[in-house]
Amino acid sequence: GENVEQHPSTLSVQEGDSAVIKCTYSDSASNYFPWYKQELGKRPQLIIDIRSNVGEKKDQRIAVTLNKTAKHFSLHITETQPEDSAVYFCAASNPRVGGYQKVTFGTGTKLQVIP
Amino acid sequence: GAGVSQSPSNKVTEKGKDVELRCDPISGHTALYWYRQRLGQGLEFLIYFQGNSAPDKSGLPSDRFSAERTGESVSTLTIQRTQQEDSAVYLCASSLRGAFYEQYFGPGTRLTVT
Numbered sequence: 280g281e282n283v284e285q286h287p288s289t290l291s292v293q294e295g296d297s298a299v300i301k302c303t304y305s306d307s308a309s310n311y312f313p314w315y316k317q318e319l320g321k322r323p324q325l326i327i328d329i330r331s332n333v334g335e336k337k338d339q340r341i342a343v344t345l346n347k348t349a350k351h352f353s354l355h356i357t358e359t360q361p362e363d364s365a366v367y368f369c370a371a372s373n374p375r376v377g378g379y380q381k382v383t384f385g386t387g388t389k390l391q392v393i394p
Numbered sequence: 395g396a397g398v399s400q401s402p403s404n405k406v407t408e409k410g411k412d413v414e415l416r417c418d419p420i421s422g423h424t425a426l427y428w429y430r431q432r433l434g435q436g437l438e439f440l441i442y443f444q445g446n447s448a449p450d451k452s453g454l455p456s457d458r459f460s461a462e463r464t465g466e467s468v469s470t471l472t473i474q475r476t477q478q479e480d481s482a483v484y485l486c487a488s489s490l491r492g493a494f495y496e497q498y499f500g501p502g503t504r505l506t507v508t
Contacts, residue, residue, distance in 0.1 A: 280452070285436075311494050322485065322499040323437070330494060368437060372494075379425050379444045379491060386436035 281306040283371050285385030293393050298356045300388045302369035305350065311372035311380065312345060312352050317387075318365045326367075327354070359392045366390070396420070398500035400486050406506045407476055415471045415503045419488030424466050427487045427497060430455075437485065443469060444491075476507045 282305040292298050304312075310331040315323035329336045329343045329352065336343050340359075345352040356363055369385040399418045407413050419426050428440040439453040443463045454460070458477075463469040473480055483504050487497040 313496065322501050324499070325496045328494070328496070375444075375449065379442075379449075380489075380495075381442065381450060382427070382497060383439065384429075384437040 281371055281373055281383040283383045283385045285369050289389045291391045292359050298359055300354045302352050302385050304371040309371040309373045313370050314354050315368045316365045361392050361394050364392045398488050398498050400500040400503050404504045409507055410475055412474045415484050417469045417486030423488035424491045425489045426469050428471050429485045430482045432482045478507050481507045
């Protein structure tokens, strides 16, 4: 099955600096890579995603890059703010028969933005 | 519209008791997922449903865990003879059928086994 590794497990940055979280996956059939943000005590929520036919996607201060050959994908947050502090999960989605998807999550990165 | 709901929000039970956790997905979402999240840990896949069938049960930790889904709506996760290591937040998520749809998570059920 799919295996997703995520690094680092914790990350502290000064407010205004950039943060980068990296993930690798094992199954070349995975074709969709969402990123979820989970604030303390709350449910995970999608912040950005990328499909396998795209190399990069941006949405304001966040961007995701995908290298299919190396099976790497990364989340980039620029101009970090204290409200970016949360746990971030990467995931790899593998299509299944019938149009459904099997999603495997990384182990999470706890980001702390220091004011 | 309404999001994914789960009940109860908190459950404290004694070791050895059975518990039943409920998930109400977003209407029209045919895919439903259960995850376990231990304190400070990641999301551990348990099972997913396509409609009311469960093609992948590989994540269920033991035969004490089971799940069912009625049609394309409510799902229940049952843990029999609970153990202390079952203590965790159990999250449910639902999505539309398809390869590129967002999973919408419920608020979770915090299970504490004493």
